Amino acid sequence: MAGSILEKGAAAPDFDLHCTPDQRLKLHDLKGKRVILAFYPADWSPVCSDQMAVYNEARKLFQQHNAEVIGISVDSKWCHLAFEQDRHLHFPLLADFEPKGEVSRLYGAYNEEDGQSKRALFVIDEQGVIQWSYLSPDGINPGADGILEALETMDNGQH
């Protein structure tokens, strides 16, 4: 497959993107926390909606491992806001909107043909290093089992 996603051991590229219409979020602001970065193709699409709904509920499990989940797609900040409000999502959605797909490209998670993010997951440790990544086919919701296993592996590595 042309252009593969960043893998374990790579430094997670920093970003500075809108998470609400008047706030921006930078990866390095989250140092000291683990970050689950979930790239997805589009707000409102059925598979993305199900995936985000599951992460919304699984947040409490992620937080037990000092991890916060963040969604990211090329949708605009206003689109994200409407999607978040409609689905009662309680985690940030980043707008990789301008330049379009720039951050997705840095992670190797941009679909040039469709002009949207791929469905890719990254678990980033407290120091900003990728510890696990996974590329799912666009039409398949990867769930959260891989994320939870990665977080547990990281817990065990620290003991």
Place this chain on the structure above:
Amino acid sequence: MSTLKPPVSGSDRQTGYRGAPVTLVEYGDYQCSHCGIAHPFIKRLLAEKEKDILFVFRNFPLQEAHPAAYIAALAAEAAGQQGKFWLMHDIIFEHQDHLDGNSLLSFAEALDLDMQQFAQDWKSEALQQKVEADFESGIRSGVNGTPTFFVNGEKIAYDETYESLLHAVEREAQAHR
């Protein structure tokens, strides 16, 4: 392929034939319309494949999307404390468009439950933990939406038809003959 974690045990709500060659597990949400569609399929499957199936229901309430899903799950579990889990499970699915605190109480009354006990169990820490544990097991098993079905521990492809369930069950039953 995703596998069921942990495997089915005595603490799971189960119905059907003990010792059946096929254990069918559903992760479901009482307010999810797709689970509502699957509900009569399960009833039909249990009737038509009587000796082949043990059916287990695990809770996977998406609380933010479905505000009554969690209290409905607890209500079914609370009815289960009085031996009426499956009766409550059926009533809830049959009325899934009208779920709230009042309707759930009225279902409990209709089932002639000891209401004082029900009210206590409905709010109990132990049952909340059971529902949370079901949810967590779903996440670990790779559940990515509801309903998700497992046949003898393996996730199956369900396409919202009775046939997809039937074929998965028949295939597994054949393998054990």
